[in-house]
Amino acid sequence: MKILFLSIALCLFSILQAKESQSSEEVLEGLFHIKAVVGDKELTKEKRSKVVPSIIIQQLDDGNVEISVMMRKNGKCQTSKTKLEKTVKLNKFTMNEGKLQVYITKMAMKDNWIILYEGELHGEQIRVAKLLSPYMHANQKAIKEFKLFSKKEGFDERKIIFLSAEDCLIDYISGEENFVPPQYE
Secondary structure: OHHHHHHHHHHHHHHHOOOOOOOOOOOOOEEEEEEEEEEOOOOOOOOOOOEEOEEEEEEOOOOOEEEEEEEEEOOEEEEEEEEEEEOOOOOEEEEOOOOEEEEEEEOOOOOOEEEEEEEEEOOEEEEEEEEEEOOOOOOHHHHHHHHHHHHHOOOOHHHOEEOEEOOHHHHHHHOOOOEEEEEEO
8 A cells, every 4th residue: 555655646746847858948737726717607606616626737748738637526536637739829729629729828926827718618608717826725926917817818807716626636645445547538
């Protein structure tokens, strides 16, 4: 059991490390928590969650990005994966066979990022921005910058929802039996 825990811990540690072979440009990669989200659609109280899953972002060799989302379903932690496909434009990706455009923006605060989704999802046009941080607690400077970004992008600042991380990450690291291996969407 100790060997399994050490193997998983080392694997997560290597994911969290920046690629040294990359240029001086920072790369979005590692374990992140969604600290805030804003969208152009009003979310009902039933759909609005204050607790969201942690995500692991990995840069693939072909330039695409893989996002693993760890969430609790029916009392068990499960992981689903999705792929962001690179485009010719730097920091722009697509999802859902090109129906959804994804823009990744590095924030001034170290290790904080904004992901902006625009396009069609489940037959509906959406625009959503998310603040990602590797830290459990949101940094006030990053929140301020996210608010400015949201305003600049035309979002209503009053619609920003601040979030907490779900506890599936702990199950994943400790090898709990409630953890279900990744499933591709």
